[in-house]
Amino acid sequence: MRTLYYILQKEFTQIFRNKSMLPVIFVMPLIQMLILVFAATNELRQVDLAIVDFDHSYSSRQMVAGITGNPFFKVRNNLTNSQEAEDLLMRNKIDLALIIPRHFDKDLNVNKSAEVQVLVDAINGNAAQLSFGYLSSIIGSYSQKVLINPLKPEYRQNKNIEIKPTYWFNPQLNYKFYMAPGILVVLITVVGMLLGGMNLVREKELGTIEQINVTPLKKWQFIAGKLLPFLVIGLFDLAFGLLVASLAFNIPIRGSLLLLFGLASVYLVLVLSWGLFISTISDTQQQATFVAFFSLIVFIMMSGLFTPVESMPDWAQKLDYINPLYYFVKIMRSVLLKGSNFTDIFNEFAALSAFAVSIFGLAIFRYRKTS
């Protein structure tokens, strides 16, 4: 134990003497929280829409007014033919085009049924569906209004099921509430995977590890010495990031912070060990960075941070059982937003613990004092 004390003393001295360390510890969380949370959003705002109205009737103008009045759409209303609308779509000037044909008013009032055409730029399928859905709900509610026109009593009988949703855990559907916990996970993962590992490989590059390897220092002591300081820094960054998130976005902290930091410690042991394991098989910081980054990107993209795991193919979902980020993103979201307790997330905890212990063991096993 006394040996470990000397190692930690040395590591902390070196870490805080390193001038690039303080910016990494303080600036990285600030940038990640303040920029990424805003940037990583699926929320749509200001969708560009062009309307070509061939009818110029009372009904068509009524409907267009309903659309232009909605702040969601930025409307170009001065188009004279559909070719113009297609050009605009082509040149990425608009996301949607609504084409109202001649006789719209007549069809609606005489034939009780009218058609409009919507062209959607569907390169981003998600955004396309969302903005189309929004536009069609505006048009739908206009058609409802026309149909239940009190002057036309025959339609008053129209039966309808109205759905009233109640959104739990995030009633305003605030996308930042959803992203901020995930970005926090990315933050401490980067700290964990890169800092510890880089530190070890640097000793290899400088040759100082040779002097360590001729001492009777135990392998686990050396690895623990590289792990613990960055565990502390990771937890500190989590606290700092959480503070920034709650000040800047008012994200709720519904669960126990003690539980959150306890689980974060397990998670950090896991990612730090992974970074250290990579370092034990690399000779240079370049090699280690490359492998760490590659695994980091795979873990992040598959974690369900940006895209729901449920929409991934079955095999990808199964692969996620060995993705530490998958578990921890889930834990962070449930503890912060739902207020989940230990029992609720026991499965995730068990999985993370099992991985943490085995990867830590692997890092120790793979560290060789003798080449």
Add this chain to the structure above:
Amino acid sequence: MITTEPVITVKNMVKKFGNFVANDNLNFEVYKGEIFGFIGANGAGKTTAIRILCGLSTPTSGEMKVGGFDIYRQTEKIKQNIGYMSQKFSLYEDLTINENIRFYGGIYGMKIADRKVRTEKMLERLELTEYRNRKIGDLPLGWKQKLAFSIAILHNPKIVFLDEPTGGVDPITRRQFWNLIYEAVEQGITVFVTTHYMDEAEYCDRVSIMAEGRIVALDTPERLKKQYSANNMDEVFLKIAR
């Protein structure tokens, strides 16, 4: 005091890197209390041999004992009993003299009081007491080398391995460095040193001359000079290496 009690025994040591044979069947003993020199040109296999004896590298075959411990099975016991100074300076340059000493003293498990006494003595001897809170990276090379040697023997090992310890150092500092080596020997430490400076070969009790992975001569400098009818070790080396 030189005895004939071996502290290092090497039998049929072979080290291959692929097809390249770095150590080709080495056999020798190092006696307790002597200064044993490994002389040879660059690439002769000196560093490979020293790294194997320190437990940094595994031999391809052979039987070796260091400090009475088997090199395969008792590696960690060997490490407690040896000191090592590598060719490449490898103390922490971003830490101060004091911090380096405290760290190495700590991981060798030295008692704090013992470490403090020895540290004071050592800094005084090196005339570095007033620089103890300087970062090692800021010191001149000669000071660094002397410091690296002193830290390598801080925990009072049985044997110290020095791999070209005076490389790139001026003649005066080299002389001072050898004085430190003699003082270590007086304390009872056996010194295993590699060098390619032939004047330093004269300072050794026994030297083994290596060429292309093999030991081509092993004896005291006096007897080698007589055998090859040479005036100094430089001539001996040139005659053997040709």
